[in-house]
Amino acid sequence: MPGFELTARQHRALEEICDAFCPGGNGLPSARALGVADAVVAAVALNPREGERRQLAALLGLWDSRPLGVLGGAGVNRFSELPREQRERVLLAWGESRAPQRRAVFQALRRAALLFYYMLPGRDGTRNPVWDAIGYDGPLGPLESAPAKPLPITPVDHDxxxxxxxxxxxxxxxxxxxxxxxxxxxxxxxxxxxxxxxxxxxxxxxxxxxxxxxxxxxxxxxxxxxxxxxxxxxxxxxxxxxxxxxxxxxxxxxxxxxxxxxxxxxxxxxxxxxxxxxxxxxVSQEYNEPPTREQKLQAGCVKLGWHVDAMPRGVRNCAQGKECGYCGLGCRVGAKxxxxxxxxxxxxxxxxxxxxxxxxxxxxxxxxxxxxxxxxxxxxxxxxxxxxxxxxxxxxxxxxxxxxxxxxxxxxIGKYLKLHPATAVWGVYDEELKPWEGVMQALYSDQHRDLHDGYGLKYETAASHPHLFIAFSPWRGAREHFALMEGLSNTVPMGVLLRDRDGGEVRVGRDGEPVVRYKLSPFDAAHVRTGIDGAAQIHEAAGAQRIYAPQNRWVHYEPGRGSRERFMSEVDAAGYGPGQLMLGSFHIMGSxxxxxxxxxxxxxxxxxxxxxxxxxxxxxxxxxxxxxxxxxxxxxxxxxxxxxxxxxxxx
Ligand SMILES: Cc1cc2nc3c(=O)[nH]c(=O)nc-3n(C[C@H](O)[C@H](O)[C@H](O)COP(=O)(O)OP(=O)(O)OC[C@H]3O[C@@H](n4cnc5c(N)ncnc54)[C@H](O)[C@@H]3O)c2cc1C
Incomplete structure (x- = not known):
């Protein structure tokens, strides 16, 4: 089992970075108070690639030094000496650096700090107070009536x-x-x-x-x-x-x-x-009651005259209500x-x-x-x-x-990797929608399924719990980000799922561990662009008040005030390259x-x-x-x- 231990200096640097992303305040705990750095250390300890663990430790060792301050945009100051706004500027400078490696560092730190801040329970095992502050329901808790585990497992308790x-x-x-x-x-x-x-x-x-x-x-x-x-x-x-x-x-x-x-x-x-x-x-289309977030997909597509249909789902006796939105965290009622x-x-x-x-x-x-x-x-x-x-x-x-x-x-072996890269355009609506509730994927649209030679994209949504929101939304400063999180309950993701033609590869290091290399080709990026534009159109038709892009930069518009054409030219300027556009893969294939x-x-x-x-x-x-x-x-x-x-x- 790999391990990961930090010196006091490295640990302090990690805490300062996490606090810069999530400082808390107004009665809310900081990342440090929630134990975010410890959770990051525990997660990194499970990474079997020793080189990556060492790289992170080295970066943290240097983080609060003057030379790294100069390189990272803190001038001659140490990170720890800077006021909050300047710390944020340093982080954003990493995120917008011309060097993709530095953008990669920013994305890794952003994801780690934000994910654990919003996912961890409170320090004493109680509810994380941040959930109440952003209006998120949090975990359902175990189901008392859940049956005992039926599958017999063969123990291996000796060689x-x-x-x-x-x-x-x-x-x-x-x-x-x-x-x-x-x-x-x-x-x-x-x-x-x-x-x-x-x-x-x-x-x-x-x-x-x-x-x-x-x-x-x-x-x-x-x-x-x-x-x-x-x-x-x-x-x-x-x-x-x-x-x-x-x-x-x-x-x-x-x-x-x-x-x-x-x-x-x-x-x-x-x-x-x-x-x-x-x-x-x-598999049937029987359990497809559209939840509030998918009613927006439906309303938008119907208004545009676009394709929309019920999703085939592999469930039996599906509860469909609130429960179903937690499907990706395991189905408590055994319907999946x-x-x-x-x-x-x-x-x-x-x-x-x-x-x-x-x-x-x-x-x-x-x-x-x-x-x-x-x-x-x-x-x-x-x-x-x-x-x-x-x-x-x-x-x-x-x-x-x-x-x-x-x-x-x-x-x-390892070549021809395909990822169906996915992203999401966010629509903020007037009414409370609780987008983490309801049937996971009741509907989809194939409007842009075939843009060229059978390659194109699907529009699908997914229940928007904090982890999913964080994966596909920008961080432009702690206050701005918290305001986005406060809007979570009114915010719907319009997912864009690409059928990628060009893909990447899995390389296997000398340590025997896989490394995924993937670059969106111009052909595939053009389809993502169509998807972002299409998702914005669906939101606009469904009545969203504000629409924002999954780019690292803040790109948004308000229908009726700003135009979608201008939004898309800002999306283009923000870019589709590594660290510029938030992509995730749920479908890993072809290697x-x-x-x-x-x-x-x-x-x-x-x-x-x-x-x-x-x-x-x-x-x-x-x-x-x-x-x-x-x-x-x-x-x-x-x-x-x-x-x-x-x-x-x-x-
Ligand atoms: C959040 C999420 C939502 C998704 N939703 C859908 C959906 O709605 N519909 C759909 O069609 N697809 C969906 N997918 C994708 C789908 O689940 C996967 O494509 C599919 O499960 C992949 O099957 P697989 O057999 O390739 O590998 P996996 O299902 O990933 O199984 C591989 C298993 O091998 C184990 N393993 C790896 N290495 C070793 C080793 N060295 N020794 C022993 N065990 C090892 C892993 O722990 C893992 O359990 C989703 C995926 C995710 C993550």
């Missing part, structure tokens, strides 16, 4: 060697579906997951609890902080925290994927797998048909063993074939599982890292893609790696290109079809 037919690494959308199919076919299956097992009784709607326990800790952003990376990391993976939106792979995307040398994508078998997955998840409720439950009933809190370090390869895996539990016990076949389903960031650590050489040829893909049309026999990849990495729709159904269908083929071979 252990196990055997089975198929071992699956990662239990998310891909790994879970594969486990359900293979165990159902009578094979002896072991699923190994690095995260822990959380279920209904653990889900209390706390942002802090969810983000520090069920979400991926590292990497939390691309190398230059230009895209925040969100993924699940627990038994069930992303299916536990996702928003239950359940699109089938679009027909034109199936054809595009088939043209990459995988004819199965246009086959009746793939259709049957899509059907089976949708059936298992109960996550892997826990579906495939892993099926696999468990068919006798599959599930191991949690165990990170797999490598695949064991003998004579060119995969024969098992080796890893270590959180407590430090070694685990070896021997098997006839291995499935890697660690998600599209950690899958290429595991393949590389296992010695695979195909140059396409070990399937294809017909080893020269352009990492895995063959059955999902088996070109390098090593009996080693399969069934997860978001498998996509030949971006799906253009929220990907969980496509991932599960690929795993379903691939696991059917593997079961036929092994039984």
């Amino acid at each position: 252990q060697r196990l055997e089975c037919d198929v071992v699956i690494v990662g239990s998310g959308a891909g790994g879970g579906a594969a486990a359900g199919v293979l165990a159902g076919a009578g094979l002896d299956v072991i699923v190994v997951e690095s995260g822990d097992y959380y279920d209904d009784q653990d889900f209390d709607g706390s942002e802090y609890g969810a983000l520090t326990r069920y979400y991926m800790g590292a990497p939390s952003a691309s190398h230059d902080q230009s895209v925040a990376l969100l993924a699940g990391s627990c038994l069930g993976g992303g299916t536990v925290v996702n928003y239950s939106t359940s699109f089938r792979t679009p027909e034109e995307v199936r054809s595009e994927w088939a043209s990459h040398g995988v004819p199965a994508f246009t086959s009746a078998e793939y259709t049957a797998s899509l059907d089976a997955v949708c059936e298992r998840l109960g 048909q996550s892997g826990l409720k579906t495939w892993l439950s099926d696999a468990g009933q068919a006798g599959a063993r599930m191991i949690v809190r165990t990170r797999i370090e490598r695949v064991l390869v003998q004579g060119g074939a995969a024969r098992g895996i080796a890893g270590t539990t959180v407590e430090g016990h070694h685990l070896v599982v021997r098997a006839r076949a291995v499935i890697v389903a660690c998600g599209a960031i950690h899958t290429p890292a595991l393949l590389r650590r296992s010695g695979l050489q195909n140059p396409n 070990a893609r399937m294809g017909g040829w080893p020269a352009t893909s990492a895995c063959d049309p059955t999902g088996q790696t070109w390098d090593v026999r009996d080693l399969y990849v069934f997860d978001g990495s498998s996509f030949p290109t971006a799906s253009g729709v929220n990907p969980q159904i496509s991932i599960q269908a690929i795993a379903h079809l691939g696991a059917r083929g593997l079961a036929a071979r092994l039984t």
Whole structure:
């Protein structure tokens, strides 16, 4: 387990930075009083990349020195000697620096300080007083009637060697579906997951609890902080925290994927797998009561004459009300048909063993074939599982890292990463909307789905809890930012979800850890621009009083007073580069893609790696290109079809 300890000087510098972002006042605690710096230290301690931890410590060691003051815009003064306004100016100078590395530092510090300030509970475990000040409801608390956790977990409390037919690494959308199919076919299956097992009784709607326990800790952003990376990391993976939106792979995307040398994508078998997955998840448009924030999406689109439709959702007996807005923090009432409720439950009933809190370090390869895996539990016990076949389903960031650590050489491993970069334009309305409540994604608009050659974007919203707001909104000073937070209850995000054509890559460091490199190409940036303009139009048509952009600079207009054309030219001036535009990724894909040829893909049309026999990849990495729709159904269908083929071979 990595560690991170700061000297007193470094810790003080971190506290001063956090206080500059969130000074409190008027009866509210400062970041220091809430323990924000300690929370940041605890989060950084989980980053396995020692180089990054050391860089942060070095920066903090220098932060309050005169040389860094000169470089950072504090003149000959130390940061700690400056009055509040000047400290803010120093931070903003980092954020607007010409050097992308300095903008990256600003974004990392901004995100860390603000997120923990608004997510942490109060010092004594009570409500954070800031929630009341901004009118945010805060966590729901645990549900007394939540059932006990049903899945049997196999303990690994000493060094252990196990055997089975198929071992699956990662239990998310891909790994879970594969486990359900293979165990159902009578094979002896072991699923190994690095995260822990959380279920209904653990889900209390706390942002802090969810983000520090069920979400991926590292990497939390691309190398230059230009895209925040969100993924699940627990038994069930992303299916536990996702928003239950359940699109089938679009027909034109199936054809595009088939043209990459995988004819199965246009086959009746793939259709049957899509059907089976949708059936298992109960996908329907029955639980789609639009919450207040989506009524704005609906009203805006209707007024503009734009496409708007009900979202297909993978839920059963969904409560729909306030509860539903906490979906991304885990569904307390068990309505979300996550892997826990579906495939892993099926696999468990068919006798599959599930191991949690165990990170797999490598695949064991003998004579060119995969024969098992080796890893270590959180407590430090070694685990070896021997098997006839291995499935890697660690998600599209950690899958290429595991393949590389296992010695695979195909140059396409890690390439062709797609992120569906997402951003949000904010609309402030007269009435209180509580945008963190109600069905997560009841509606969407495909108005700009195909802007060029099948590439474009979707408009979707998401429940706006503080963590989501902070991810996509600017900080221009503590007072201004707090005023934005005070408006949270009246503010709606109009989400723009890009189908990216050009993408990035996952590189794997000498330490075996993944680093995500991603740059928005001019082609993709032009589509983001259309999306920002389109989202502003929806807000304007829906009656927003004020609209602001997801740029690092403050760019806004008031319909009726300012014009959208001028707003967009200011958005252009604020830029779409790293640290200039807030982007996040919820959909991570393509980094070990399937294809017909080893020269352009990492895995063959059955999902088996070109390098090593009996080693399969069934997860978001498998996509030949971006799906253009929220990907969980496509991932599960690929795993379903691939696991059917593997079961036929092994039984
Ligand atoms: C907040 C959020 C909302 C989303 N909403 C939607 C939505 O509404 N609809 C939709 O279609 N998609 C949604 N997605 C995306 C979707 O959930 C993911 O695309 C999907 O879960 C990815 O599946 P996967 O199998 O590739 O990997 P994951 O589901 O990410 O699973 C990978 C698992 O592998 C584990 N792992 C990684 N490395 C190792 C290792 N070395 N050893 C052992 N275990 C390891 C991880 O801990 C993780 O649990 C959302 C994602 C997020 C984060």
